[in-house]
Amino acid sequence: MNTALTVETPAEEPCCEPSTAPALNAADAQESARILKALSDPSRLRLLSIVKAGDGGGTCVCDLTEPLHLGQPTVSHHLKILVDAGLLEREKRGTWAYYSLATGALERAAAMITGL
Amino acid sequence: MNTALTVETPAEEPCCEPSTAPALNAADAQESARILKALSDPSRLRLLSIVKAGDGGGTCVCDLTEPLHLGQPTVSHHLKILVDAGLLEREKRGTWAYYSLATGALERAAAMITGL
DNA sequence: CAGCTATATCGACAATTGTCAATCTATGGG
DNA sequence: CCCATAGATTGACAATTGTCGATATAGCTG
Numbered sequence: 001m002n003t004a005l006t007v008e009t010p011a012e013e014p015c016c017e018p019s020t021a022p023a024l025n026a027a028d029a030q031e032s033a034r035i036l037k038a039l040s041d042p043s044r045l046r047l048l049s050i051v052k053a054g055d056g057g058g059t060c061v062c063d064l065t066e067p068l069h070l071g072q073p074t075v076s077h078h079l080k081i082l083v084d085a086g087l088l089e090r091e092k093r094g095t096w097a098y099y100s101l102a103t104g105a106l107e108r109a110a111a112m113i114t115g116l
Numbered sequence: 117m118n119t120a121l122t123v124e125t126p127a128e129e130p131c132c133e134p135s136t137a138p139a140l141n142a143a144d145a146q147e148s149a150r151i152l153k154a155l156s157d158p159s160r161l162r163l164l165s166i167v168k169a170g171d172g173g174g175t176c177v178c179d180l181t182e183p184l185h186l187g188q189p190t191v192s193h194h195l196k197i198l199v200d201a202g203l204l205e206r207e208k209r210g211t212w213a214y215y216s217l218a219t220g221a222l223e224r225a226a227a228m229i230t231g232l
Numbered sequence: 233c234a235g236c237t238a239t240a241t242c243g244a245c246a247a248t249t250g251t252c253a254a255t256c257t258a259t260g261g262g
Numbered sequence: 263c264c265c266a267t268a269g270a271t272t273g274a275c276a277a278t279t280g281t282c283g284a285t286a287t288a289g290c291t292g
Contacts, residue, residue: 023162023166023169023183024161024162024165026158026162029158029159029161029162029165032158032161033155033156033157033158033161036152036155036161037157037279039149039152039156039229040149040152040153040155041149041153041279041280042142042145042146042148042149043145043280043281045140045149045152045232046139046142046145049139049140049145049232050139050140052232053139060238060239061239061240062238062239067139070281070282071281071282071283072238072240073239073240073242073281073282073283073284074280074281074282075239076239076240076241077240077241077280077281078280079239080240080241092239092288092289094238094289095237095238095239095288095289095290096238096239097238097239097240106229106230109229110226110227110229110230111226113155113225113226113229114222114223116161116164116165116222157249157250159250159251176268177268177269177270178269186250186251186252187251187253188268188269188270189251189252189253189254189271189272190250190251190252191269192269192270192271193250193251193270193271194250195269195270196270196271208259210260210268211258211259211267211268211269212259212269213270
Protein backbone atom coordinates (compact mmCIF):
# COMPACT_ATOMS: atom_id res chain seq x y z
CA MET A 1 0.00 0.00 0.00
CA ASN A 2 2.19 2.80 -1.24
CA THR A 3 1.50 6.50 -1.14
CA ALA A 4 -1.74 6.42 0.76
CA LEU A 5 -3.27 8.11 3.77
CA THR A 6 -0.05 9.79 4.86
CA VAL A 7 -0.41 13.53 5.17
CA GLU A 8 2.42 14.19 2.76
CA THR A 9 3.99 11.63 0.50
CA PRO A 10 7.74 11.74 0.04
CA ALA A 11 7.67 9.12 -2.73
CA GLU A 12 11.23 9.85 -3.67
CA GLU A 13 11.85 6.35 -4.94
CA PRO A 14 8.77 4.14 -5.41
CA CYS A 15 10.47 0.80 -4.78
CA CYS A 16 9.51 -0.50 -8.24
CA GLU A 17 6.92 -0.56 -10.99
CA PRO A 18 3.36 -1.54 -10.05
CA SER A 19 3.81 -4.40 -12.50
CA THR A 20 0.78 -3.94 -14.71
CA ALA A 21 1.13 -7.48 -16.04
CA PRO A 22 -2.06 -9.56 -15.84
CA ALA A 23 -0.25 -12.56 -14.36
CA LEU A 24 -2.37 -15.49 -13.25
CA ASN A 25 -5.94 -14.78 -12.22
CA ALA A 26 -7.45 -16.29 -9.10
CA ALA A 27 -9.60 -18.86 -10.86
CA ASP A 28 -6.82 -20.29 -13.01
CA ALA A 29 -4.50 -20.33 -10.03
CA GLN A 30 -6.99 -22.31 -8.01
CA GLU A 31 -7.49 -24.83 -10.78
CA SER A 32 -3.75 -25.29 -11.27
CA ALA A 33 -3.23 -25.59 -7.54
CA ARG A 34 -5.85 -28.32 -7.42
CA ILE A 35 -3.82 -30.45 -9.84
CA LEU A 36 -0.50 -29.68 -8.20
CA LYS A 37 -1.92 -30.40 -4.76
CA ALA A 38 -2.65 -33.92 -5.93
CA LEU A 39 1.03 -34.19 -6.82
CA SER A 40 2.33 -32.73 -3.56
CA ASP A 41 2.20 -35.83 -1.40
CA PRO A 42 5.02 -38.40 -1.25
CA SER A 43 2.65 -41.35 -1.13
CA ARG A 44 0.85 -40.17 -4.25
CA LEU A 45 4.11 -39.56 -6.09
CA ARG A 46 5.14 -43.11 -5.34
CA LEU A 47 1.77 -44.40 -6.48
CA LEU A 48 2.14 -42.58 -9.78
CA SER A 49 5.68 -43.86 -10.13
CA ILE A 50 4.63 -47.47 -9.60
CA VAL A 51 1.70 -47.20 -11.96
CA LYS A 52 3.91 -45.57 -14.58
CA ALA A 53 6.55 -48.29 -14.21
CA GLY A 54 3.91 -50.99 -14.61
CA ASP A 55 2.95 -52.39 -17.96
CA GLY A 56 0.20 -50.86 -20.05
CA GLY A 57 -2.43 -53.16 -18.64
CA GLY A 58 -2.79 -51.13 -15.49
CA THR A 59 -1.87 -51.80 -11.90
CA CYS A 60 -4.33 -53.19 -9.36
CA VAL A 61 -4.70 -51.81 -5.86
CA CYS A 62 -3.42 -54.96 -4.17
CA ASP A 63 0.02 -54.33 -5.66
CA LEU A 64 0.01 -50.72 -4.57
CA THR A 65 -0.83 -51.26 -0.93
CA GLU A 66 2.20 -53.28 0.10
CA PRO A 67 5.18 -51.29 -1.27
CA LEU A 68 3.91 -48.11 0.36
CA HIS A 69 3.29 -49.65 3.78
CA LEU A 70 -0.09 -48.00 3.86
CA GLY A 71 -3.49 -49.38 4.64
CA GLN A 72 -5.87 -50.26 1.81
CA PRO A 73 -8.37 -47.48 2.58
CA THR A 74 -5.55 -44.95 2.55
CA VAL A 75 -4.30 -46.13 -0.84
CA SER A 76 -7.84 -46.07 -2.18
CA HIS A 77 -8.20 -42.53 -0.92
CA HIS A 78 -5.00 -41.39 -2.62
CA LEU A 79 -6.02 -43.08 -5.85
CA LYS A 80 -9.33 -41.26 -5.79
CA ILE A 81 -7.54 -37.95 -5.42
CA LEU A 82 -5.30 -38.76 -8.37
CA VAL A 83 -8.27 -39.82 -10.50
CA ASP A 84 -10.23 -36.70 -9.54
CA ALA A 85 -7.23 -34.62 -10.57
CA GLY A 86 -7.24 -36.32 -13.97
CA LEU A 87 -3.83 -37.89 -13.46
CA LEU A 88 -4.95 -41.51 -13.26
CA GLU A 89 -7.68 -43.50 -14.94
CA ARG A 90 -9.57 -46.28 -13.29
CA GLU A 91 -10.87 -49.39 -15.02
CA LYS A 92 -12.66 -52.14 -13.20
CA ARG A 93 -12.15 -55.67 -14.53
CA GLY A 94 -13.98 -58.28 -12.51
CA THR A 95 -13.24 -57.97 -8.84
CA TRP A 96 -10.16 -55.85 -9.36
CA ALA A 97 -9.63 -52.22 -10.20
CA TYR A 98 -6.79 -51.31 -12.51
CA TYR A 99 -5.21 -47.89 -12.56
CA SER A 100 -3.20 -46.41 -15.38
CA LEU A 101 -1.71 -43.02 -16.19
CA ALA A 102 -4.02 -40.63 -17.97
CA THR A 103 -2.30 -39.93 -21.26
CA GLY A 104 -0.55 -36.59 -21.31
CA ALA A 105 -1.60 -35.69 -17.79
CA LEU A 106 1.89 -35.48 -16.35
CA GLU A 107 3.05 -33.45 -19.32
CA ARG A 108 0.15 -31.04 -18.86
CA ALA A 109 0.96 -30.66 -15.18
CA ALA A 110 4.60 -29.99 -15.99
CA ALA A 111 3.59 -27.40 -18.60
CA MET A 112 1.46 -25.65 -15.98
CA ILE A 113 4.63 -25.04 -14.01
CA THR A 114 6.97 -23.96 -16.78
CA GLY A 115 4.24 -21.87 -18.36
CA LEU A 116 3.53 -19.78 -15.29
CA MET B 117 -1.69 -59.05 0.24
CA ASN B 118 -2.25 -61.95 -2.08
CA THR B 119 -1.76 -65.62 -1.42
CA ALA B 120 -1.01 -65.44 2.27
CA LEU B 121 -2.26 -66.95 5.48
CA THR B 122 -5.32 -68.51 3.91
CA VAL B 123 -5.48 -72.24 4.51
CA GLU B 124 -5.67 -73.00 0.84
CA THR B 125 -4.87 -70.56 -1.90
CA PRO B 126 -6.97 -70.68 -5.04
CA ALA B 127 -4.68 -68.25 -6.85
CA GLU B 128 -6.28 -69.00 -10.15
CA GLU B 129 -5.65 -65.54 -11.44
CA PRO B 130 -3.28 -63.38 -9.37
CA CYS B 131 -4.71 -60.00 -10.28
CA CYS B 132 -1.39 -58.82 -11.75
CA GLU B 133 2.38 -58.88 -11.49
CA PRO B 134 3.94 -57.84 -8.16
CA SER B 135 5.61 -55.11 -10.17
CA THR B 136 9.23 -55.65 -9.19
CA ALA B 137 10.15 -52.20 -10.46
CA PRO B 138 12.05 -50.04 -7.95
CA ALA B 139 9.86 -47.01 -8.54
CA LEU B 140 10.40 -43.96 -6.34
CA ASN B 141 11.83 -44.55 -2.88
CA ALA B 142 10.42 -42.87 0.18
CA ALA B 143 13.22 -40.33 0.60
CA ASP B 144 13.14 -39.06 -2.97
CA ALA B 145 9.37 -38.94 -2.89
CA GLN B 146 9.42 -36.79 0.22
CA GLU B 147 11.95 -34.40 -1.26
CA SER B 148 9.97 -34.05 -4.49
CA ALA B 149 6.75 -33.58 -2.55
CA ARG B 150 8.40 -30.79 -0.58
CA ILE B 151 9.04 -28.83 -3.78
CA LEU B 152 5.66 -29.58 -5.28
CA LYS B 153 3.89 -28.67 -2.05
CA ALA B 154 5.34 -25.19 -2.40
CA LEU B 155 3.69 -25.06 -5.83
CA SER B 156 0.33 -26.39 -4.70
CA ASP B 157 -1.20 -23.18 -3.40
CA PRO B 158 -3.03 -20.68 -5.61
CA SER B 159 -1.55 -17.66 -3.85
CA ARG B 160 1.97 -18.95 -4.35
CA LEU B 161 1.32 -19.74 -8.01
CA ARG B 162 0.18 -16.18 -8.51
CA LEU B 163 3.22 -14.85 -6.70
CA LEU B 164 5.48 -16.86 -8.97
CA SER B 165 3.55 -15.68 -11.98
CA ILE B 166 3.88 -12.02 -11.04
CA VAL B 167 7.56 -12.34 -10.26
CA LYS B 168 8.15 -14.14 -13.54
CA ALA B 169 6.26 -11.48 -15.47
CA GLY B 170 8.30 -8.72 -13.84
CA ASP B 171 11.52 -7.49 -15.29
CA GLY B 172 14.84 -9.07 -14.39
CA GLY B 173 15.51 -6.64 -11.58
CA GLY B 174 13.21 -8.48 -9.21
CA THR B 175 9.88 -7.63 -7.69
CA CYS B 176 9.49 -6.07 -4.26
CA VAL B 177 7.00 -7.24 -1.68
CA CYS B 178 4.93 -4.07 -1.75
CA ASP B 179 3.89 -4.85 -5.34
CA LEU B 180 2.98 -8.41 -4.47
CA THR B 181 0.70 -7.66 -1.56
CA GLU B 182 -1.95 -5.68 -3.34
CA PRO B 183 -2.84 -7.79 -6.42
CA LEU B 184 -3.35 -10.86 -4.24
CA HIS B 185 -5.57 -9.13 -1.69
CA LEU B 186 -3.53 -10.68 1.06
CA GLY B 187 -1.93 -9.16 4.12
CA GLN B 188 1.77 -8.39 4.14
CA PRO B 189 2.68 -11.08 6.70
CA THR B 190 0.86 -13.68 4.62
CA VAL B 191 2.72 -12.70 1.46
CA SER B 192 5.99 -12.75 3.37
CA HIS B 193 5.15 -16.22 4.61
CA HIS B 194 4.43 -17.51 1.13
CA LEU B 195 7.61 -15.95 -0.21
CA LYS B 196 9.62 -17.68 2.47
CA ILE B 197 8.13 -21.03 1.50
CA LEU B 198 9.01 -20.41 -2.13
CA VAL B 199 12.56 -19.38 -1.24
CA ASP B 200 13.00 -22.40 1.03
CA ALA B 201 11.85 -24.61 -1.82
CA GLY B 202 14.52 -23.09 -4.04
CA LEU B 203 12.00 -21.56 -6.43
CA LEU B 204 12.63 -17.90 -5.62
CA GLU B 205 15.71 -15.92 -4.68
CA ARG B 206 15.68 -12.99 -2.33
CA GLU B 207 17.91 -9.95 -2.57
CA LYS B 208 17.71 -7.05 -0.19
CA ARG B 209 18.51 -3.61 -1.59
CA GLY B 210 18.17 -0.83 0.91
CA THR B 211 14.85 -0.97 2.68
CA TRP B 212 13.26 -3.20 0.10
CA ALA B 213 13.49 -6.89 -0.65
CA TYR B 214 13.44 -8.00 -4.26
CA TYR B 215 12.41 -11.48 -5.33
CA SER B 216 13.30 -13.17 -8.58
CA LEU B 217 12.89 -16.63 -10.06
CA ALA B 218 15.68 -19.07 -9.27
CA THR B 219 17.13 -19.97 -12.66
CA GLY B 220 15.99 -23.35 -13.88
CA ALA B 221 13.91 -24.05 -10.77
CA LEU B 222 10.57 -24.25 -12.57
CA GLU B 223 12.11 -26.47 -15.23
CA ARG B 224 13.52 -28.79 -12.58
CA ALA B 225 10.14 -29.01 -10.87
CA ALA B 226 8.46 -29.81 -14.16
CA ALA B 227 11.05 -32.48 -14.90
CA MET B 228 10.34 -34.06 -11.51
CA ILE B 229 6.78 -34.66 -12.69
CA THR B 230 7.42 -35.92 -16.20
CA GLY B 231 10.32 -38.03 -14.98
CA LEU B 232 8.33 -39.94 -12.40
C1' DC C 233 -28.50 -67.70 -1.51
C1' DA C 234 -24.19 -67.70 1.54
C1' DG C 235 -19.68 -66.68 1.95
C1' DC C 236 -15.36 -64.78 0.34
C1' DT C 237 -12.48 -61.20 -1.66
C1' DA C 238 -11.21 -56.69 -3.66
C1' DT C 239 -12.20 -52.15 -3.33
C1' DA C 240 -14.71 -48.02 -1.83
C1' DT C 241 -16.76 -45.16 1.66
C1' DC C 242 -17.44 -43.33 6.36
C1' DG C 243 -16.13 -41.39 10.89
C1' DA C 244 -12.63 -39.99 13.76
C1' DC C 245 -8.36 -37.88 15.01
C1' DA C 246 -3.78 -35.83 14.99
C1' DA C 247 -0.93 -33.06 12.13
C1' DT C 248 -0.31 -29.57 8.89
C1' DT C 249 -1.57 -25.32 6.57
C1' DG C 250 -3.28 -20.54 5.18
C1' DT C 251 -4.50 -16.41 7.11
C1' DC C 252 -4.50 -12.49 10.14
C1' DA C 253 -3.30 -9.12 14.06
C1' DA C 254 0.42 -7.80 16.79
C1' DT C 255 5.14 -7.28 17.36
C1' DC C 256 9.99 -7.19 16.15
C1' DT C 257 14.07 -5.83 13.17
C1' DA C 258 16.55 -3.08 10.09
C1' DT C 259 17.23 0.73 7.07
C1' DG C 260 16.99 5.59 5.90
C1' DG C 261 15.89 10.67 6.93
C1' DG C 262 15.29 14.57 9.85
C1' DC D 263 18.81 10.19 18.50
C1' DC D 264 14.10 9.62 17.12
C1' DC D 265 10.75 8.49 14.00
C1' DA D 266 8.76 6.46 9.75
C1' DT D 267 8.70 2.69 6.67
C1' DA D 268 9.61 -2.25 4.50
C1' DG D 269 9.71 -6.54 5.65
C1' DA D 270 10.13 -10.67 8.81
C1' DT D 271 8.66 -13.18 12.83
C1' DT D 272 5.39 -14.77 16.33
C1' DG D 273 1.05 -16.53 18.19
C1' DA D 274 -3.48 -17.84 17.43
C1' DC D 275 -7.20 -20.04 15.01
C1' DA D 276 -10.12 -22.18 11.57
C1' DA D 277 -9.79 -25.17 7.69
C1' DT D 278 -7.75 -28.83 5.32
C1' DT D 279 -5.26 -33.17 5.04
C1' DG D 280 -3.20 -37.94 5.76
C1' DT D 281 -4.01 -41.91 8.12
C1' DC D 282 -6.51 -45.58 10.26
C1' DG D 283 -10.36 -48.81 11.86
C1' DA D 284 -14.91 -50.10 10.84
C1' DT D 285 -18.28 -50.75 7.59
C1' DA D 286 -20.46 -50.92 3.03
C1' DT D 287 -20.61 -52.48 -1.84
C1' DA D 288 -19.79 -55.35 -5.74
C1' DG D 289 -18.37 -59.40 -8.08
C1' DC D 290 -17.07 -64.31 -7.91
C1' DT D 291 -17.76 -69.23 -6.25
C1' DG D 292 -19.85 -72.94 -4.35
